[in-house]
Amino acid sequence: MPYRVIQWATGSMGRTSLRRIIDHPDLELVGCYVYSADKAGRDAGELARRDPTGVIATDDIDAILALDADVVMHMPRITLPYDAMNANVARLLASGKNVISTAGFHYPPAQPDDHAAPLAAACAAGGVSLAGLGVNPGAIVERVTLAATGLCSRLDRIVINETVDASSMASPQFVFGLMGFGAAPDADITRGPLAAMYSALFSEVLYLAAAGLDDPVARIAPDHDVTIAPRTITLPAGTIAAGTVAATRWRWTATLTSGAEITLSILWTADPGLHPEDGRGHWTIDILGRPNIRLTVAIDEGDPAAPPSRALTDATVAVAIAGIPAVVAAPPGFFAYPAPPAFRARFPEHRR
CATH class of the missing domain: 3.30.360 (Dihydrodipicolinate Reductase; domain 2)
Incomplete structure (x- = not known):
């Protein structure tokens, strides 16, 4: 069965992700959230310059929350302040949808408890994981x-x-x-x-x-x-x-x-x-x-005819989409890839 995916936002990063989702044989697009009124009501395929998908873009978050999906590819522009997106992400998590974001959430335990705790509670409530994936931050x-x-x-x-x-x-x-x-x-x-x-x-x-x-x-x-x-x-x-x-x-x-x-x-x-x-x-x-x-x-x-920024956009989206199976399979909570075999002054059984 393909993973059921919602694309959140369709700026330059989101449109690239939308194309990858539509084209991927193991992914099924089931929803598309947009911020601008002129995109709402249009077929997601049109926004991605693809054939019609039957998925109609919406700016209604309640409609997105009502969908049955494995994961939301969360790709809005980073906002001021940094925690401005937390409330919507928490709602997505609590509704039972894993979230992969390119706009933060790479390691919420680094933040104060009033930032991280509501997100952790939403993961627990929905039985899902939150992951920040990308190139930098992320890889x-x-x-x-x-x-x-x-x-x-x-x-x-x-x-x-x-x-x-x-x-x-x-x-x-x-x-x-x-x-x-x-x-x-x-x-x-x-x-x-x-x-x-x-x-x-x-x-x-x-x-x-x-x-x-x-x-x-x-x-x-x-x-x-x-x-x-x-x-x-x-x-x-x-x-x-x-x-x-x-x-x-x-x-x-x-x-x-x-x-x-x-x-x-x-x-x-x-x-x-x-x-x-x-x-x-x-x-x-x-x-x-x-x-x-x-x-x-x-x-x-x-x-050489492509915009220089396209390569980094492609790489960021590739990292995020490649993470879907691991994030969906992970236990509820904050997801991070295990560290590769890195330098360690002590072996695990002799930690400080």
Whole structure:
């Protein structure tokens, strides 16, 4: 029997997921939730540029809750504040539907109890699991990096740098809202609501990686900065005036109980030429210890006519959809893939 799937949201990520669901021989689309009134009432196949499916998109959450489904592919744009989506996700879980999200929920135990407890209660009530899956968060640190630490006999520090070229992005809401481009330099977005939202999201990466290393987080220190546009920069999403923010770097260092450190740095830029020092690849991973391990990870598009962002969208959706069997089969609660054979200072039976 195919897995019965609901697609939640049909932006660029959601439309890609919708196509993968429709095309997949082991998945059956049974519902489609949309945010805009002009999409509601249309066949999901039309939204995905596929043949009609008979599934009509709706903006009525009660109609979605009434459906019989194994899993909801939850793919809205990340929102401010970080917990703004929790209430709807809790309702989906309590209705007996597993949820796989690309918009957070990667490791809710990293959050305060008033954030995580209602989600855990909803999982228990519905007998289902909640999973945050994707590339970063979701795979680069928690799976790829941890697996590479298994080559070490001593681990001192991990440094992960991500560089995202936003020069072809077309969404003004994302570029000027969630990325913070175009902000006045005295607005100090590195200390405001945007910083709080990203700290909540990416702290889950650090806590989950620490759990995989069996070395709890002792503290996390932020160190964010912005790059000011030296000239006017025109993007598909709009214009960044000279003297305003053209790049944001979100960076955190987690010090673990052993004293080892994990630094996660994410650079979003309107022009990669402003950062000649960040030219090694989309992700660079430096694992320092004995021996040192260095990785470069690039996710790119083979079709030169395709938008550059398509490759990362494809990869994120692929990770989420590949997780459906494991999430549906998991016991109720928060789902996370088991850590790969990572560096461990002690064997499990001799934990600190």
